[in-house]
Amino acid sequence: MTERCAICGCQLHRTTGTYARPTPEGHSHASSHHYVAERFFGRSTNRGGQREALFRVCPWEQEGKTAVFCYDCHEELLHNPVLLKQDIFELAELVKRRGLAEDEKTESRDKAARRVEPLHEVIVRGLGAILAEERGG
Ligand SMILES: [Zn+2]
Structure with missing residues (x-):
């Protein structure tokens, strides 16, 4: 089964060392994104440490849930x-x-x-x- 981006629908891959490269391969690398940011719960997986939680309970009951996107939809669109x-x-x-x-x-x-x-x-x-x-x- 081909893994596809939840927004643009492009075919994704998980080839090591290609993420964010300025190539079609770099732009189509799979990447997971939390619907509700981990930082809101006092966690940050990419910074390691603990931060002050904004929510004790997720208002949308979606804590920890993720979807998979391409680099373009994740890093360019969703983050900006x-x-x-x-x-x-x-x-x-x-x-x-x-x-x-x-x-x-x-x-x-x-x-x-x-x-x-x-x-x-x-x-x-x-x-x-x-x-x-x-x-x-
Ligand atoms: Zn996409």
Whole structure:
């Protein structure tokens, strides 16, 4: 069975030493990505150490779950979402409206954790709206 990227659908491979090479082979190397970042649970597999957890329980019940992607979809697309000035301005308004803005930081990471949810909601609602439009087209 051919392993394929969960987003673009390209054929993946796991040839040692080719990941991220500037070649079709480098761009199609399989790589696993957590749906909800490990750092939110106080872990970081690629940095070894322990960090402060943002979530004790995953709000989406997806802790530790992963999908497999190509280099392009994982490293370029998923790790670098584009948020322009107006997008940040509107996200800040949403954060304020939901009572998740902060004046001075405290020991609590509660608001920081809860700010992760509206951004995910933007993605869910945006995808839903765009797909409804394109399917109904
Ligand atoms: Zn891909």
